[in-house]
Amino acid sequence: MKCLHFMHDSAFCQKILLEMQEMFPNDVHTFFIITNANELKFIKQEEIDFAIKLIKVPQGMKKCFALHNKELKKVIPLYDRIYVHYLDNWSITWITRYIKPDQKLYWIVWGGDLYSKKKRYFYEKETYQLIKYDCLREFLKNLIYMKMKRIRFMHRVDYVCTSYDGDFNFFKECYPNVSSEHLHFVFPQPIELDRMRLEKHKQINSETRILVGNSADPSNNHVEVFQMLKNLKGEFRVFCPLSYGDNKYADKVIERGKSILGQRFIPIVKYMNPDDYYSFLNGIDIAIMNHKMQQAGGNILTLLYLGKTLYMCDTSVFQDIINNNGHAFPIGDLKNISGCSDIAFLNKNQINDNKKYVEKFVAKKNRMKAYEVIFGGN
Numbered sequence: 001m002k003c004l005h006f007m008h009d010s011a012f013c014q015k016i017l018l019e020m021q022e023m024f025p026n027d028v029h030t031f032f033i034i035t036n037a038n039e040l041k042f043i044k045q046e047e048i049d050f051a052i053k054l055i056k057v058p059q060g061m062k063k064c065f066a067l068h069n070k071e072l073k074k075v076i077p078l079y080d081r082i083y084v085h086y087l088d089n090w091s092i093t094w095i096t097r098y099i100k101p102d103q104k105l106y107w108i109v110w111g112g113d114l115y116s117k118k119k120r121y122f123y124e125k126e127t128y129q130l131i132k133y134d135c136l137r138e139f140l141k142n143l144i145y146m147k148m149k150r151i152r153f154m155h156r157v158d159y160v161c162t163s164y165d166g167d168f169n170f171f172k173e174c175y176p177n178v179s180s181e182h183l184h185f186v187f188p189q190p191i192e193l194d195r196m197r198l199e200k201h202k203q204i205n206s207e208t209r210i211l212v213g214n215s216a217d218p219s220n221n222h223v224e225v226f227q228m229l230k231n232l233k234g235e236f237r238v239f240c241p242l243s244y245g246d247n248k249y250a251d252k253v254i255e256r257g258k259s260i261l262g263q264r265f266i267p268i269v270k271y272m273n274p275d276d277y278y279s280f281l282n283g284i285d286i287a288i289m290n291h292k293m294q295q296a297g298g299n300i301l302t303l304l305y306l307g308k309t310l311y312m313c314d315t316s317v318f319q320d321i322i323n324n325n326g327h328a329f330p331i332g333d334l335k336n337i338s339g340c341s342d343i344a345f346l347n348k349n350q351i352n353d354n355k356k357y358v359e360k361f362v363a364k365k366n367r368m369k370a371y372e373v374i375f376g377g378n
Contacts, residue, residue, distance in 0.1 A: 002028045004032070004079050005082075005084075005085060006082070006085065007033055007083075007085040007086070008035065009037070009041055009042050010035075011274070013033075014047075016085070016187075018370065019188060021048060023371055024375060029050045029082040029375070030052075030079070031052045032059055033053070036057060038056065047291065057313065073098050076095065077098065077099075077103075078376055081105075082103055082105050082106070083108060084106070086108070086112075086113050087107055087114075087153070088113065089149075091150060105156055106159045106374060108161045108374075109163075110366070122357070123218055123221065124223075125224075130145055131249060154178050154180070160184075163187055163294075167294055183374055185374060186366050187297065189298050189301065205235070206235070207235040207237060208236040208286060208343070209236075209239065209350055210229065210285065211239050211241075211282060211285045211288065212229075212287075213240060213290065214292075217245045217246060217295070219292070219295055220290055220291060220295075222253045226261055226265070226273055228267070228334050230260050231338075232338070236264060236340050237266055238261055238264055240265065240285065241268045243268060243270055243272070250345050281299070281302055285345070286309045286310075286311070287309070287310050287344075288331065289312040290331055291312070291313060300312065304355075306326075307331070307355075308346075309345050310348060311328070311329045312331070314330045314331075329344075334336070
């Protein structure tokens, strides 16, 4: 069985490659890594035995017209299966053009690639004001060039692989007439469970340390959270990870964060390795994830395991954590908090419940089972 993968350069993809290499050392898997850089930042080619080829494509609208067609026309038909790890316009353009009827097509959903169809609805008012011109360009681009191509891809994809049932339900709402099957995929976590067990739960700080969001992506709706916190009484600092995502948006968030919160706002613009980031999260007291779509899953699960007080939108696919399986709080509860002393921290029983939930969800055996179904040779 010969498999061709279209993948982006990310730390998660490096982990996926290493785990696949461990499970399928004798299978033929070729990886085309899509990037706009001259070299890979996260994927370490020297650690991977699979064939890897860097495909440099420009950003924005130009990527749809990048001249890789001769090579792809030759390469794509040679494989039995095609895997797309994060669906972008470049992948849609060339895969739909050259894939054969008897080839199986798998889409590994990351989140943003699924929700891009209705992304505007996941931005709150002030966040949208920061990015409205970018949204307009994206809308026009999809309206003019990509809408029909995307629909064509959705009718062609055989398997949609998601971590959460809510994602596949959203897919079916958007494309009710497609016949794609659903497969369960489990992403590797930034920090493995064995490492998480070594870290002791850190006691509450003398000042309240608040985490807002997980990345420089507008779906975090950062500004709305800053507005919720600006009149909070007590000693606190707000930490905002912005090292991953849209640099232009990050600059706007930093400007607004400093304007609203002053010296209490601490932007994090340098990439941390997983161990350092895990220790950083363990030093947080409260985390606020204002995503209305599926995002920040790794951060949310890690924070739950560490016993942190977590606020998030109950409209996201993680709402079952709030409702059924664990202990977290709807973000609307923040409106009833006037000072840091009003925040309810988790008790030992709640922390243990969250740990059990996370251990069940991220267990490596579950991930390996999913890999076998999706990437296995049968």
